[in-house]
Amino acid sequence: MDTKGIDQMLSMMRATAAQASGRAQAPASSSASSGSVDFAQVLQNSIQQVNQTQQEAESLSANFAAGDTKADLHEVMLSLQKADLSFQEMVQVRNKLVSAYNDVMNMQV
Template sequence: MDTKGIEQMLSVLRSTATQASGNVQESGPANAGGVDFAQVLQNSIDKVNQTQKQADQMAEKLAAGDTSQNLHEVMIALQTASVSFQEMVQVRNKLVTAYQDVMNMQV
C-alpha cells in the first residue's frame, strides 16, 4: 500500500498545526516548493477510487466466468480496496476533527 500521499498530507497538517499554535515560520523562498494540500488530498482520493474500480472490474470478470481471473487475486484486490477506503475515511475524520478544533479556537 502506498502511503506517500498520506505522509505528505500529515506533514501539511503538522505544519498547519504548528502555524496555528503561534510558531509561525517565515513563508518565503524556502517554503515556496511546499506541497499543495488540496492536490495531495485529490490524488489520494483518486487513487482510492482507482483501486476500488479495478477491484470491482476484477470481481465482475470473475463472476462472468472469465478464466483469466484468479479468485485469490480478486479477493486480495477487494480487500486492498476496502482497507484503502477505510484509511481514507479515517483521514477524513481526522481532518474534520482538526477543522472543528480550529473553528472552536478563541481568537
C-alpha cells in the same frame, strides 16, 4: 499503495497545527514542509488512487463472477481487501480533517 501523498499531507497538517498553537515549526525531514506541495492536490490524488483501486477490484470481481478463466479467486479477494483497506484509510483521514477543522473553528481569537 503509495503513501507518499499521505505522508506529505500529515506533515502539512502537523506544521499547520504547530502554527495554530503558536509553537515554532519544527524542521521536518521530508520535502513536504518546503511549501512546494499543494494540499488540495495531494488530497485529490489520494482520493483518485482510492477510486482507482475500488474500480479495479470491482472489475476483477465482475470478471470472476462472469466466469472469466483468467480471473483468479486469490487475486480477486486481495484486490477487494486492498480496496476496502484504502477506503477505510481515506475515511480515517477525512475524520481527522473534520476534527482539525472543528478544532480550528472552535479556537478563540
